[in-house]
Amino acid sequence: MKVLVTGGAGYIGSVTAARLIEAGHAVTVLDDLSTGHADAVPAGARFVHGRVHDAAELLGAELASFDGAVHLAAASLVAESVENPGKYQENNVVGSDRLIDALARAGVGRIVFSSTAAVYGEPECVPIDEDAPCRPVNPYGESKLAIDHLLGDVAERSRLATVSLRYFNVAGAYAGLGERHRQESHLIPIALQAALGQRGDMVIFGEDYPTPDGTCVRDYIHVADIAAAHLLALEHARPGVHLICNLGNGSGYSVREVLATVEQVTGRVLDVRVAGRRAGDPAVLVASAARARRELGWVPERPELSVMVADAWKLVAAKGAR
Numbered sequence: 513m514k515v516l517v518t519g520g521a522g523y524i525g526s527v528t529a530a531r532l533i534e535a536g537h538a539v540t541v542l543d544d545l546s547t548g549h550a551d552a553v554p555a556g557a558r559f560v561h562g563r564v565h566d567a568a569e570l571l572g573a574e575l576a577s578f579d580g581a582v583h584l585a586a587a588s589l590v591a592e593s594v595e596n597p598g599k600y601q602e603n604n605v606v607g608s609d610r611l612i613d614a615l616a617r618a619g620v621g622r623i624v625f626s627s628t629a630a631v632y633g634e635p636e637c638v639p640i641d642e643d644a645p646c647r648p649v650n651p652y653g654e655s656k657l658a659i660d661h662l663l664g665d666v667a668e669r670s671r672l673a674t675v676s677l678r679y680f681n682v683a684g685a686y687a688g689l690g691e692r693h694r695q696e697s698h699l700i701p702i703a704l705q706a707a708l709g710q711r712g713d714m715v716i717f718g719e720d721y722p723t724p725d726g727t728c729v730r731d732y733i734h735v736a737d738i739a740a741a742h743l744l745a746l747e748h749a750r751p752g753v754h755l756i757c758n759l760g761n762g763s764g765y766s767v768r769e770v771l772a773t774v775e776q777v778t779g780r781v782l783d784v785r786v787a788g789r790r791a792g793d794p795a796v797l798v799a800s801a802a803r804a805r806r807e808l809g810w811v812p813e814r815p816e817l818s819v820m821v822a823d824a825w826k827l828v829a830a831k832g833a834r
């Protein structure tokens with residue numbers, strides 16, 4: 513297939529582009545490099561620099577030659593979305609609306625979209641399946657939910673085949689590609705930076721949650737497994753249908769368990785301090801990915817947290833040593 517990957521210079525996008533190329537697909541990456549890195553675009557992909565808003569102008573008549581699009585380009589910082597909701601409306605919702613419209617007009621039949629567990633907000637019960645109520649608690653989650661709705665509409669209206677993949681907590685690295693955010697807010701990369709001595713103490717946000725050790729529980733999923741789901745989604749997408757699938761391993765790890773794994777993998781002792789809760793953090797987020805298994809035949813190959821941490825550590829330790 514000839515596939516357009518928006519956000520292919522970012523963490524999940526670059527790994528997805530790499531796996532598409534490995535599988536023999538022709539890949540064009542569209543990325544504005546606002547948060548991505550040009551050197552993360554995998555060798556073998558064509559690179560187009562620009563915003564998803566302008567896909568029709570940037571790609572012109574060539575747009576019609578794509579068999580499918582994987583749309584990952586987005587602003588994705590929860591805290592920033594609370595401070596600047598307008599950016600999330602403009603970047604994510606308006607940009608996706610224009611892109612989807614351009615793809616539909618050009619007759620690109622399949623769209624796979626990076627949605628998020630953040631669309632569910634504070635869950636009523638776990639594991640969370642796709643029928644759980646969607647009540648996002650921040651503008652980031654709201655923007656992704658709005659795009660899910662756009663994809664539902666376009667599937668019905670234009671008989672496109674659309675898939676929303678709702679990721680839980682993505683971790684690990686693949687083929688030399690890992691998490692490199694300019695503003696890091698995620699637990700595992702922060703803990704690895706602390707293990708490398710690149711930051712001081714490690715802060716746990718809240719130890720008074722109703723969980724076994726009082727810290728938040730999340731469902732971590734390897735980035736290579738997430739990327740594999742996109743390939744399966746492109747294959748299994750059906751015209752006129754909007755399929756929504758959660759992607760997670762179905763088991764949770766607490767913040768303390770993650771930090772213990774980081775210490776075990778790196779052989780370093782972290783200087784850990786407990787602070788108050790971070791606003792908007794639900795106590796437990798664990799996926800039911802039964803639908804992805806059933807509809808896409810998706811089976812995660814790297815479900816162990818220690819493998820995710822070890823793969824990320826290999827990459828950051830090699831870069832830190834340079």
Ligand code: UDP
Nearest residue numbers: 697698699702715716717728730767790793
């Ligand atoms: N967390 C923490 N310290 C940090 C970063 C994160 O205790 O420096 C916690 C955070 O409160 C949440 C969990 O780790 O409970 C996972 O947070 P992350 O930002 O990695 O992902 P999220 O679940 O928010 O998408």
